[in-house]
Amino acid sequence: MAEKADRAAAMRDDVQYVTIHGKKRAFVLKGSGPALLLLHGLACDHTTWTPVIDQLAKKYTVIAPDLLGHGLSDKPRADYTLGGYANGMRDLLTVLGIDKVTVVGHSFGGGVAMQFAYQFPERTQRVMLVATGGLGPEVTPLIKLIQVPGWFRVMGVLTLPGVRHLETFALRTAHEYGDVGPLRKVTRDLDEVADIVESWKDRRTRFAIRHLVRAVIDWRGQIVTMSDRAYLSDAMPMAVVWGRDDQVIPVRHASNAAALAPDVRVEVLPDAGHFPHKDHPEEFARILDDFVSSTEPASYNRARFRRMLKAGGSAPASPVPTLEGAPEPQAATSA
Incomplete structure (x- = not known):
């Protein structure tokens, strides 16, 4: 537990800030490539x-932001939709002078990540x-x-000092002492839950x-759902990583990705929960590096995109689906 706190504190020392549209954004930027x-x-943040950041930064330029409303970034009344977040990431990358990225979303x-793509x-x-x-x-x-109505007020009481x-x-004690034996599947991620509860003391969060x-x-x-516009990104390499013991989103959802995108790479890590990148950081970094190193980056072609839009759902399924009901592409606004 103390080691985790030391790593998080060191990472916060690396935090940089930029103000975009009057809103402060926190991020970590490390490495080159x-x-x-x-x-x-x-309810998480860049930490x-x-x-995995230091390991990845040996070979890559790593950008790990706090999304708006999270961590050290501002928490204003703003656009908290998927489209708004995608716009915000576009703006951050533009300010940082980064044109193209491999997007990794947890x-x-x-x-x-899907909406950005x-x-x-x-x-x-x-x-x-x-x-x-x-x-x-x-x-x-x-x-x-x-x-649910009333959650905001109830959580305000439950996050008062002392309580x-x-x-x-x-939560942290259950994580530490339940990290072995039959309760491991249930207690594995409770330290992360404790961090989330701690962050909710801020009513803006x-x-x-x-x-x-x-x-x-x-x-x-x-x-x-990510199924309705799957055909729009036919040439986009896609990978899915899951923890076999995920208690937040069922691991069986990983198999749904293969049905939507036949060329997708699926990795299910044993003895891992909802945060496989934290449970097995070296293995996760290896999988990500192999994915990037062994695939050609997508190449966008406007004419091809236009043809796929006209064909609509009759076009072939694609490796990178997006979200049903999410906003149409936007280029002018940002969260």
């Missing part, structure tokens, strides 16, 4: 990638989805509760998370 954009999941960040195919070389949303409706009931400290202590969740989840589960 082909660019990797690492997008964290719901979720701490175990959980909700996978949805942002749809809105900006000319800037997307590859997509890797890690325990991603958008491949099926099922999701843990704890996330469904966020969009919050007791909760996070219990709770506001952002509530609005974000309401855009993608209802009482039946995920309300977005």
Whole structure:
């Protein structure tokens, strides 16, 4: 636990800031070489990638932002839709002078990665989805509760000093002592849950998370799917990585990716939960490096894109789907 805190503290020392459209964005930028954009999941921040950033930075330019409403970035009243987040990543990359990237998205960040690839195919070389949303409706009931009326006020009480400290202590203790034996599947990610609970002491963070969740989840589960525009990115290399013991989004969703995109690479890591990049950082870095090294980057062709749009759903399925109900491509606004 102390080692994790030390790594996170060191990573925060590397944080840089840029203001875009009046909103402060936090990000980590390390290394040189082909660019990797690492997008964290719901209620997390760039530190979720701490175990792999230094390894990847030996060969790649790694950009790990805090999405708006998360971590050290601003938490304004703003556009928290998938399209808005994709626009924000486009703007950040433009300010940093980075033209093309391989996008790696974890959980909700996978949805942002797919939306980015749809809105900006000319800037997307590859997509890797890690325990991603958008491949099926099922999701843990704890996330469904966020969009229930009253969650904001209840969580405000549960994150008061004292109460919050007791909760996070219990979660981290359960993680530490349950990390062996039959309870490992359940307790594996509780340290990450403790970090999320800690972040919710900030009402602005709770506001952002509530609005974000309401855009993608209802009482039946995920309300977005990556299937309806799959044909639009026919030449985009895609990989999917999952933890076999994921308790947040079922690992069986990984097989849905193969049905939508026959050429997709699927890796299921044993003894891993919802954060396979944290459970097995060296193996994850190896898989990502192999994916980038062994595939040619996508090449965007406007005429081809136009032909596929006209053909619509009659066109062949593609390796990089996007999200049903998500905004159409936008080039002028940003979250």
